[in-house]
Amino acid sequence: MEGRGPWYLTYRRLRSNRFALAALALFLAIGAFVLAAPLWADWVAHTGPNETHTTEKIEVGGEKREVVNSDGTPIGPVWLDAGGRFFLGADGRLGRDEMVRLMYGGRTSLAIGVGATVITTLLALALALLAGYYRGWVDTAISRVLDVVWAFPVMLLGIALGTALAISGIDIGPLTISGGSTWLPLLIIGFVLVPYMARPLRGEALALREREFVEAAEAQGSGPLRVMLNELLPNLLPTAIVLATLNVVNAMLLEAGLSFLGAGVQEPDSSWGSMVAEGVEVLATTPLLTILPGLMILLTVLAVNVFGDALRDATDPRSKVHLESHTGSYEPDRRAV
Amino acid sequence: MRKLGAVLASIGLVATFAFASCGDSESSSGNEGGTLKVNFAYFPDYLDPQLSQTVEGWASMYNTYIPLLTYAHAENEGGSEVVPGLAEDLPEISEDGKTYELTLRKGLKYSDGTPVRASDFKASVERLFELDSGGSTFFTGIVGAEEFAETKKGEIRGIETNDRTGEITIRLTEPRGTFVRELAMMYTAPLPADTPATNLSGNPPPATGPYEIVESNPERNWAYARNPQWERNNAELLPDLPDGHVDRIEAEVVSNPAIQVDDVESGKTHWMFDPVPPDRVASVRQQYEGTQFEPQPSINTYFFWMNTTRAPFDDLKVRQAVNHAIEPAAVERIHAGTMDSGQQILPPGMPGYEEYELYPYDLEKAKALMEEADPSDRSVTVWSDNLPPNKEIGAYMQDQLEKIGFDAKLKLLGAPYFSVIGNTSTSELDIGWANWLLDYPHPNSFFEPLLHGESIAPTSNGNFAQIDDPELNAKIDRLRLQQLTPKAEDEYAQLDREFMEQAPWAPLGSREMSLFVSSDVDMDEVIWHPTFWADMTSFQFE
Numbered sequence: 001m002e003g004r005g006p007w008y009l010t011y012r013r014l015r016s017n018r019f020a021l022a023a024l025a026l027f028l029a030i031g032a033f034v035l036a037a038p039l040w041a042d043w044v045a046h047t048g049p050n051e052t053h054t055t056e057k058i059e060v061g062g063e064k065r066e067v068v069n070s071d072g073t074p075i076g077p078v079w080l081d082a083g084g085r086f087f088l089g090a091d092g093r094l095g096r097d098e099m100v101r102l103m104y105g106g107r108t109s110l111a112i113g114v115g116a117t118v119i120t121t122l123l124a125l126a127l128a129l130l131a132g133y134y135r136g137w138v139d140t141a142i143s144r145v146l147d148v149v150w151a152f153p154v155m156l157l158g159i160a161l162g163t164a165l166a167i168s169g170i171d172i173g174p175l176t177i178s179g180g181s182t183w184l185p186l187l188i189i190g191f192v193l194v195p196y197m198a199r200p201l202r203g204e205a206l207a208l209r210e211r212e213f214v215e216a217a218e219a220q221g222s223g224p225l226r227v228m229l230n231e232l233l234p235n236l237l238p239t240a241i242v243l244a245t246l247n248v249v250n251a252m253l254l255e256a257g258l259s260f261l262g263a264g265v266q267e268p269d270s271s272w273g274s275m276v277a278e279g280v281e282v283l284a285t286t287p288l289l290t291i292l293p294g295l296m297i298l299l300t301v302l303a304v305n306v307f308g309d310a311l312r313d314a315t316d317p318r319s320k321v322h323l324e325s326h327t328g329s330y331e332p333d334r335r336a337v
Numbered sequence: 338m339r340k341l342g343a344v345l346a347s348i349g350l351v352a353t354f355a356f357a358s359c360g361d362s363e364s365s366s367g368n369e370g371g372t373l374k375v376n377f378a379y380f381p382d383y384l385d386p387q388l389s390q391t392v393e394g395w396a397s398m399y400n401t402y403i404p405l406l407t408y409a410h411a412e413n414e415g416g417s418e419v420v421p422g423l424a425e426d427l428p429e430i431s432e433d434g435k436t437y438e439l440t441l442r443k444g445l446k447y448s449d450g451t452p453v454r455a456s457d458f459k460a461s462v463e464r465l466f467e468l469d470s471g472g473s474t475f476f477t478g479i480v481g482a483e484e485f486a487e488t489k490k491g492e493i494r495g496i497e498t499n500d501r502t503g504e505i506t507i508r509l510t511e512p513r514g515t516f517v518r519e520l521a522m523m524y525t526a527p528l529p530a531d532t533p534a535t536n537l538s539g540n541p542p543p544a545t546g547p548y549e550i551v552e553s554n555p556e557r558n559w560a561y562a563r564n565p566q567w568e569r570n571n572a573e574l575l576p577d578l579p580d581g582h583v584d585r586i587e588a589e590v591v592s593n594p595a596i597q598v599d600d601v602e603s604g605k606t607h608w609m610f611d612p613v614p615p616d617r618v619a620s621v622r623q624q625y626e627g628t629q630f631e632p633q634p635s636i637n638t639y640f641f642w643m644n645t646t647r648a649p650f651d652d653l654k655v656r657q658a659v660n661h662a663i664e665p666a667a668v669e670r671i672h673a674g675t676m677d678s679g680q681q682i683l684p685p686g687m688p689g690y691e692e693y694e695l696y697p698y699d700l701e702k703a704k705a706l707m708e709e710a711d712p713s714d715r716s717v718t719v720w721s722d723n724l725p726p727n728k729e730i731g732a733y734m735q736d737q738l739e740k741i742g743f744d745a746k747l748k749l750l751g752a753p754y755f756s757v758i759g760n761t762s763t764s765e766l767d768i769g770w771a772n773w774l775l776d777y778p779h780p781n782s783f784f785e786p787l788l789h790g791e792s793i794a795p796t797s798n799g800n801f802a803q804i805d806d807p808e809l810n811a812k813i814d815r816l817r818l819q820q821l822t823p824k825a826e827d828e829y830a831q832l833d834r835e836f837m838e839q840a841p842w843a844p845l846g847s848r849e850m851s852l853f854v855s856s857d858v859d860m861d862e863v864i865w866h867p868t869f870w871a872d873m874t875s876f877q878f879e
Contacts, residue, residue, distance in 0.1 A: 052737075054666075055666045070669070071674050072615050072670055072671070093615060093670055093726065093729055094729050094732055163751075167748070180746050180747060262751065266748070267728060267731070268747050281725060
């Protein structure tokens with residue numbers, strides 16, 4: 001009988017896990033919801049996410065209503081009574097369409113979650129391969145640098161970098177990012193989470209380095225780069241993918257936290273985190289403005305976490321990668337199940 | 338030993354009662370003592386009298402550092418009256434208006450026990466220049482001050498002091514109709530002559546007023562206790578100044594105004610310094626007006642400045658376009674009805690105020706002006722602070738600029754906002770929100786620091802638009818020499834219009850402030866001062 005590859009086995013295991021499939025479906029639905037933002041904005045709401053309508057009136061069920069009252073109270077959800085405009089009401093005294101901002105905010109949150117994870121994964125893999133292959137002083141140097149970053153509470157480091165760079169941005173050689181750019185929180189989050197992925201990957205790379213197939217490759221004359229890319233990397237990938245999936249959640253939560261504290265996505269752009277922060281200021285009068293983006297964060301985190309857990313189990317049912325919150329660490333816990 | 342201690346204690350007790358009765362001219366029916374807790378949205382820009390330029394800073398030091406002259410502890414017009422502070426009397430002014438003579442009260446002491454000397458005043462004015470304080474602009478007319486400002490060496494020749502007699506003579510290069518009022522500002526409050534010329538916000542210098550700052554953790558909190566020398570010496574020597582009722586005041590930075598409201602409602606804190614945020618005004622007003630909440634008048638102008646030295650705002654048409662793009666009704670709604678919109682530099686209540694409308698809201702006209710100007714650089718940064726409603730008004734301006742053809746991005750900053758926009762080397766200073774509150778009821782207090790070319794400073798700059806129009810500068814200079822007669826008021830109104838024809842600002846209007854206290858504070862006793870807002874010495878518990 002023909003042997004099945006590890007990827008196929010993973011797929012089979014995943015397919016039989018209903019929770020995983022439901023979580024995946026939920027995540028895809030959220031993805032579709034945020035990707036549809038421009039369509040909703042252009043065809044239904046007829047407004048952009050940052051467009052203000054403070055003194056406008058809209059027709060709701062045949063009745064003219066102000067988007068923002070003279071005392072500053074915004075209109076609440078009107079669902080489809082205004083043809084889809086202000087479906088979830090206005091976001092506050094600026095009279096911006098809450099639904100449009102929620103959709104665009106989701107794009108930002110997911111983009112940062114995924115984008116930061118890509119950066120974290122690439123950096124973590126590179127460092128793990130170097131440390132694992134060369135060992136010795138290279139490993140020591142990389143480990144100590146990771147320790148230094150690790151030593152800072154991740155939220156504190158994010159806030160410090162976010163606020164420090166909020167005014168001047170980044171200007172290093174060809175890399176120029178202005179202070180208010182969404183790239184800034186993306187890069188910061190991508191950077192501060194590196195140790196949390198690089199450390200377990202480094203441990204695995206060190207273990208792989210001792211395996212016979214690496215010795216065999218070297219005996220056949222493979223150079224360092226070839227060994228790293230052809231022998232170590234493919235064996236690190238399953239763990240990296242699982243960690244990356246779970247890292248998306250951490251990156252999104254960190255973005256939400258940073259934006260909530262004003263060190264992440266900057267006004268007038270929105271993310272779910274920044275929308276929660278804006279909503280908190282009017283929690284007593286308009287709780288929906290906090291509940292909606294908070295709910296979206298909750299659903300996304302739930303979906304990715306459940307799917308990530310299932311992926312971990314499917315990749316290697318005997319292993320359990322223990323995930324802690326972004327203030328903690330990923331540590332491979334190789335207990336037999 | 339024990340007996341001697343008891344005798345001394347008795348003497349101390351008698352003296353305490355004697356001084357207390359001398360010092361406090363106001364009758365009080367409420368409870369004395371206790372700790373007053375107050376929330377501020379920001380730590381003051383400085384807890385250093387020579388440096389602070391904000392109402393947070395001035396309000397925090399009004400009862401701590403007493404200048405030679407000060408403002409009466411009273412509401413409305415009464416609070417604008419200049420009264421003797423550490424000086425025995427108001428100054429004697431020479432006939433040519435260039436020499437001011439004052440005498441320091443004898444026997445005054447700082448809170449650390451150091452005697453207050455006449456030469457401390459001179460040292461404090463010199464410290465003002467050594468620190469390159471934004472407030473120094475009011476005192477460059479003192480003979481030798483400009484030279485000292487440049488070299489930071491020697492002394493300011495125009496100030497002569499005699500520590501033995503307490504006499505202080507100030508000579509000006511030319512008469513200055515506003516100088517008495519400027520002497521009553523915080524900037525020249527005497528500090529010990531050996532006070533270092535560094536920002537002392539983290540370790541505030543000794544006080545002369547009824548309270549001293551005993552703890553300061555910048556960006557977090559600060560606290561006051563009764564100045565021990567007040568009871569022993571200064572209260573008797575300064576009988577017109579109130580003693581204060583509470584024994585200790587603890588101020589904490591709570592940056593979220595909504596939480597400030599919650600804290601006052603729950604009694605966790607007794608008073609929020611900042612106005613109730615727009616989102617909560619309606620509900621707070623409905624629930625607490627008359628008992629714990631009171632709208633308060635304030636003479637102020639909220640505006641957007643445009644940097645006239647940089648493209649695209651170096652073009653008059655572009656600046657006029659921005660003015661046309663602001664809709665007063667939107668501004669009022671964003672401020673939840675607490676803003677009285679206007680297009681003038683001078684606010685209502687200020688002598689010289691005259692209502693006019695040079696730039697009615699007209700988005701099409703704004704777009705047409707932009708087309709005429711056709712600026713090559715349309716990428717601009719809109720600056721604002723991150724508190725409501727300032728951040729919303731920043732977002733509103735960003736959107737309006739986009740609507741008329743700019744590529745605008747918004748930059749919101751926290752506590753260091755005014756330091757950042759007041760530093761002319763900060764990059765991308767294009768257009769930004771600012772406000773200016775009454776320093777003293779004279780139109781010059783708006784024009785000179787905010788719009789005179791000589792007020793442009795590398796740091797602590799107040800002329801955010803960096804406008805330097807020689808003709809308008811000369812008018813400010815000429816009017817400054819005059820007494821504030823009805824004719825001068827008319828001329829100030831004309832000057833207001835002439836400035837707005839140059840459109841360095843896009844004014845928004847004047848904002849109503851508010852006092853919100855917890856249920857155990859006697860709100861009726863709180864004095865709302867036109868410059869310093871709620872007077873800390875007037876707080877007492879029910």
